[in-house]
Amino acid sequence: MSEITLKEMSRKPDALICGARLCAGCDETIVVRQVMKATRGPTIVTSATGCLEVSTSIFPYTSWEVPWIHCAFENVAAVASGIEATIKAMQKKKEGPLAKYPNVDVISFAGDGGTYDIGFQALSGAIERGHDFTYVLLDNEAYMNTGIQRSGGTPFGASTTTSPAGKIILGKRETKKPIDDIIIAHGTPYVATINSAWPLDVMKKARKAIEVDGPTFLHSLAPCSRGWRFPPEKTVEIGRLATQTCVFPLFECKQEKGRPVYELSAPSLAIAKRPETKKPIEAYLEQQGRFRHFFRPTRNEAHLKELQESIDIRWQILCEKAGV
Amino acid sequence: MVANQKMMGLNGDEASAYATKQVDPDVVAAYPITPQTIIVEKYSEYVADGLVGSEFVAVESEHSALSACVGASAAGARAFTATAANGLALMWEILYIAAGLRQPIVMAVANRSLGGPINIHNDHSDAMGARDSGWIQLFCENSQEVYDMSVEAWRIAEHPDVQMPVMVNFDGFTISHTMENVYTLEDADVKKFVGKRVYMKTEGPKGEVEFRLDPDNPISIGPLDLQDFYFEHKVQQMEAMKYTLKTIKAVDKEFEKITGRKLEYVYPYKMEDAEVAVVGLGSAMGTVREVVDELRAEGVKAGMIKMRLFRPFPEEDLKNAIGKVPVLGVMEKAYSIGGPGAPLFEEVKTALYDSPKRPLVADYINGLGGKDTSPEMIRGVFKSLQKIKERGAVLEPVSYVGVRE
Numbered sequence: 001m002s003e004i005t006l007k008e009m010s011r012k013p014d015a016l017i018c019g020a021r022l023c024a025g026c027d028e029t030i031v032v033r034q035v036m037k038a039t040r041g042p043t044i045v046t047s048a049t050g051c052l053e054v055s056t057s058i059f060p061y062t063s064w065e066v067p068w069i070h071c072a073f074e075n076v077a078a079v080a081s082g083i084e085a086t087i088k089a090m091q092k093k094k095e096g097p098l099a100k101y102p103n104v105d106v107i108s109f110a111g112d113g114g115t116y117d118i119g120f121q122a123l124s125g126a127i128e129r130g131h132d133f134t135y136v137l138l139d140n141e142a143y144m145n146t147g148i149q150r151s152g153g154t155p156f157g158a159s160t161t162t163s164p165a166g167k168i169i170l171g172k173r174e175t176k177k178p179i180d181d182i183i184i185a186h187g188t189p190y191v192a193t194i195n196s197a198w199p200l201d202v203m204k205k206a207r208k209a210i211e212v213d214g215p216t217f218l219h220s221l222a223p224c225s226r227g228w229r230f231p232p233e234k235t236v237e238i239g240r241l242a243t244q245t246c247v248f249p250l251f252e253c254k255q256e257k258g259r260p261v262y263e264l265s266a267p268s269l270a271i272a273k274r275p276e277t278k279k280p281i282e283a284y285l286e287q288q289g290r291f292r293h294f295f296r297p298t299r300n301e302a303h304l305k306e307l308q309e310s311i312d313i314r315w316q317i318l319c320e321k322a323g324v
Numbered sequence: 325m326v327a328n329q330k331m332m333g334l335n336g337d338e339a340s341a342y343a344t345k346q347v348d349p350d351v352v353a354a355y356p357i358t359p360q361t362i363i364v365e366k367y368s369e370y371v372a373d374g375l376v377g378s379e380f381v382a383v384e385s386e387h388s389a390l391s392a393c394v395g396a397s398a399a400g401a402r403a404f405t406a407t408a409a410n411g412l413a414l415m416w417e418i419l420y421i422a423a424g425l426r427q428p429i430v431m432a433v434a435n436r437s438l439g440g441p442i443n444i445h446n447d448h449s450d451a452m453g454a455r456d457s458g459w460i461q462l463f464c465e466n467s468q469e470v471y472d473m474s475v476e477a478w479r480i481a482e483h484p485d486v487q488m489p490v491m492v493n494f495d496g497f498t499i500s501h502t503m504e505n506v507y508t509l510e511d512a513d514v515k516k517f518v519g520k521r522v523y524m525k526t527e528g529p530k531g532e533v534e535f536r537l538d539p540d541n542p543i544s545i546g547p548l549d550l551q552d553f554y555f556e557h558k559v560q561q562m563e564a565m566k567y568t569l570k571t572i573k574a575v576d577k578e579f580e581k582i583t584g585r586k587l588e589y590v591y592p593y594k595m596e597d598a599e600v601a602v603v604g605l606g607s608a609m610g611t612v613r614e615v616v617d618e619l620r621a622e623g624v625k626a627g628m629i630k631m632r633l634f635r636p637f638p639e640e641d642l643k644n645a646i647g648k649v650p651v652l653g654v655m656e657k658a659y660s661i662g663g664p665g666a667p668l669f670e671e672v673k674t675a676l677y678d679s680p681k682r683p684l685v686a687d688y689i690n691g692l693g694g695k696d697t698s699p700e701m702i703r704g705v706f707k708s709l710q711k712i713k714e715r716g717a718v719l720e721p722v723s724y725v726g727v728r729e
Binding site for chain 2: 041042043044046053054057058059060062064065066067068069070071072074075077078079080081082083085086087088089090092093096097098100101104121122124125126128129
């Protein structure tokens, strides 16, 4: 594995350049640039339909400095499968531009809709087939591109336009699908959670994911100013709180001798070692309009308790898996 | 000079798989579905035995099969897939994308009826659902044509003036599972004929580049195309499709040079003096030809036209083939529920509308869900056409052949 440094990163030109029409304060541009800083050489990017795709490729302009393709919403992993198969075929036949390099890497970006829901089948299939590519989930926890509709990645209680906080039903009634567990259960060689608030951690994990043979999965939490209802300058702060409250712990999971081996990353490991530093979820929730009904007009203790408990249990299970 | 050819016993699926083996595309991504299954199985054997260099992607659905082909083709590969019926329907979204992104993918379709109710046997409802998507659609009458089209399709798809996906249609079971004698070329001749893949040129940030995912010449493929360009791009596709009517003829001529087999867009049979004639697609046309011969022996001036090309629609060739026949029956294994007739009927009538001496046209929907279209039934169609001729009017524009009352 090659170690990536801030120095190397600062010298590397961006793959996703300025001019993209993502919203002010969008986390996707931040984390995508961080991931792309970690590429080791020629890289082909595929995007699922979603915010990133529509905002970076409005014809005749493009923000991509690397070869990039968008096909549809639910098939980014299948498109990546075809590209990866082509790289293999071309390298075997020693034909064309893809055979010129020892490695041509494939990275797929998709949102939570394209991953948890409509794109899940293609993703599961591509992982099962063992294609050598890195899948990056940009999880802004709802269908933001179409206007904040709930997804399998929307957390319990969050208000979206299809799970609104009404008089009877207070936001989404179901919990977030444990996508990392599901992907790890496929035997995926490398799975990690990433958070743009820790850029070096993102890049180190991205480099690992790219270098590992076979399918790898990076799950980034992508705070969304418009959908989560917070001021655009707070993106990184909110993202950081997600990890500090253990709503979104940072970890890696490798496969060793057929077993998943979990390792907490520094920001989460510190909390595991000193549990008193773990912040209550309120610190994270109260800054976001999508959880406004947890606090107003009155504080909903039952809801807060339910969500806190589910977060605590998941965190506890993760700590057990990581042996801390 | 005609190349050496070997006669082999192949069913339609095997003919498709064998031709594709000889082409040896870079990527084959397919999902098994009856009656296409043999293609996927055969190709898996070729891969397992090291007879091809192709990467075989055993995808988890037809949607992913075509998606993988789009990714592969955009990355520069020759990409092949095969499907039928509901599999083709599941690909529907990606059919348009593959064509819209101008990817010269080749796909075999062992035509099968669309559910529901579920049925595994032949009709053309699957292919007709794809007719507006931007794929070139060829229809085969027998395994020989499946072999020929499966070789030729690549040259058509990748021609610099075409750059479009091609669908090779052949009837499920009737062709896909029926063994016939097929003249096959030698591997080297097939390879020579198809040559290397030709890429479309496009404008990249550093000037003209090949339209492919190339790290040295990065371009974005499949961007968001809004009100100010989408229409123009679609018009380009439509115009390019029309233009392929010129190009396919040229490729057909080259194919004839090495095989000795002359390929046409439409095949008129005994049409010169025909008074009643039938036009249609696929394997049933072989039976119609037999019936035409029988009727001729009985003194009926019957004729027929088999169409090999459905997309682009060979309007001029068809009109020439129809000639002066006063009554024309369209026999088709498809339907358009709620429409004025089935797809081929509508298009034939549209093509003839401006002709000063257009024939009376009637639609005979037959063989849905694999129901046999027997010679007796075809005789019935000709009888009905003769009645129309006597009356000088079509009383029943659309009728169903061989259906229980």
